[in-house]
Amino acid sequence: MARPRPPVALPPEAVLRAFAPRDGQSGLGLPPGGRPGARRTSSGPWWKPDAAADPWRDPLAPSSLGRPAEYVEESEPQGPIQVDAKGRRRLRLGDITLPVAVIAVLSLLFVAALGGTLSWYLGRTATESPLLTANTQLSEVSPGISRAPGSVADIAQQVGPAVVSIEVRVGDSGATGSGVVVDAENGYIITNNHVVSGADDVEGAEIRAVFSDGSGSDARIVGRDPASDIAVIKVEKPGLVAASLATAGSVVVGDPVVAIGSPLGLAGTVTSGIVSALDRPVRLSGEGSDTNAVISAIQTDAPINPGNSGGALVDGTGAVIGINTAIASLGGSGTTGGSIGLGFAIPIDTARDIAEQLISTGTAVHASLGVQARSVTDGARDGALVVNVEPGSPAEAAGIEEQDVIIAVDGTPVGSSEELQVAVDSKSPGDTVTVELVRDGGSSTEVQATLTTA
Structure with a gap:
């Protein structure tokens, strides 16, 4: 059953005036000045004999808009190679067929087997070089080294020959230390008292100095000073x-x-x-010797260990500025244990003064105030508390009493018993x-005291 024709809207008036039939004609009118022709001509290229009946040229022909065109999206491409949204090609393994996968695996196995076989064959057939080669000479260069x-290298070359190793043997026991040659003509060597004190006046004890060239010589004690931990020994060696x-x-x-x-x-x-500090009061005592000293030490972070005692602490010019004597130790000992970056040396001025006295007389003298003290503080000020005043001492003569707290000597602050001893010494x-x-x-309050010999 045919659908009824939809109502047709009249064309615009301008279209009717242009294409309406004229002179009793029906259908679509000719354009002004146009004429029908049997064929297309330059004057009427669009008109055929049946043009008047062509519905596409008839403004009164019924027409209407239909539904928009519909495009069926192409289904996702099939196959292992896919194209993503950015146009990149990717291989989707799930779509690889079994035969293709088998062929790929067999190809890989074949290549691996071929490579392994070739490696084995070449390894078996290659000629091995001799294990030993006569007259081999390795390359060498002679770079210019600036010292x-x-x-440090220059200082070591300068001072090394003047520093000796001291070996002390008493019965079945022995110890080692160091020393510094201070008088080449007479063979005098400075060292620490605690290095040689165990061999003094002991029958059968031996002291030997070993030099940088490996030679050695027996040594004798010239003098030693327990109050400063300085000693001098003598060797007979030109x-x-x-x-x-x-x-x-x-x-x-x-x-x-x-x-x-x-x-x-x-x-x-x-x-x-x-040099990490100067004028550091350090107490030295015991350790199997009669050393009982407080020194105003040079503190250094140069590693110092047992056996360095009596050796040289040298400045950048190669001059000796101190005699190494002690180390700070976590165990509380000043002469044993290992270096923790805190070593102490007797200033060379003190060592020189004591050594000159020992070489001249065999003994050294020290000033004394005649008190025994301990370190105290009240939280605001430190000092040395007098716990004993020796009868007839300079302290007694000056009116110093027990329980007095000494806080300065000649204007130099005293904050401990060690600082008091250093100041007096x-x-x-x-x-x-x-x-x-x-x-x-x-x-x-201030008092005057005239020091005597300790």
Whole structure:
């Protein structure tokens, strides 16, 4: 059953005027000036004999818009190679057919087998080179090494021959230390008292100095001073090399230093560091010797170990600024244990003064105030509490009493018993010093004391 024709809307008036039939014609009218023709002509290229009946040219022909065109999307491409949204081709393994997969695996196995076979064959047939080659000479170069003056290497070459290793044997026991040649002509060597004290006046004891060239010589004790931990020994050996000794005030904190000695029995060992502090009061005592000293030490971070005792602490010019004597140890000992970066040396001025006295007389003298003290503090001020005053001592003569707290000597602050001993020891017997003290918690007062020989 045919559908009814939809109503047709009249064309616009301009279209009707242009194409309406004229002179009783029906259908679509000719354009103005046009004429029908049997064929297409230049004057009427669009008109055929049946053009008037062509519904596409008839403005009154029924027409309407249908539904928009529909496009059926192509289904996802089939096959193992896929194209993503960015146009990249990817292989989807799930779509690979079994025969293709089998062929690929067999191909890989074939290539692997072929490679392995070739490797085995070439390894079997290759000619091996001889294991040993006669007259072999390896390459070598001679680079220019610069050892500038003042370098550690330069200092070690200068001072090394003047530093000796000291071996002490008493019965079946032995010990080692170090020493510094200070008088090449007479064979005098400075070392620490605690290095040689165990062999003094002991029958059968032996002291031997071993030099940088490996030669050795028996040594005798010239003198030793337990109050400063300095001793001097003497060898009978020609051709010695003496060290250069520095002077007071030649070193400041931060100066580079080199320690040379025989730590742990390893002769000729060189370590380096800096001066990390000056005038550090350090108490030395015991350790199998009669050493009982408080020194105003040079502190250094150059590694120092047992056996360095008596060796040289040298500045950048190669001059000896101190005699290594102790190390700080977590075990609380100043002469045993291992280096933890805190070593102490007796300033060369002190060592020189004591050594000159020992070489001249065999003994050394020290100034004394005549008190025994211990370190105290009240939280605001430190000092040395007098616990005993020796009868007839300079302290008694000056009116110093027990329980007084000494806080300065000649204007130099005293914050501990060690600092008091260092301050007094820096003076000479017969010197008069001003002692500032506090009594019964009151204000400070000053007294004069004339020091005597300890």
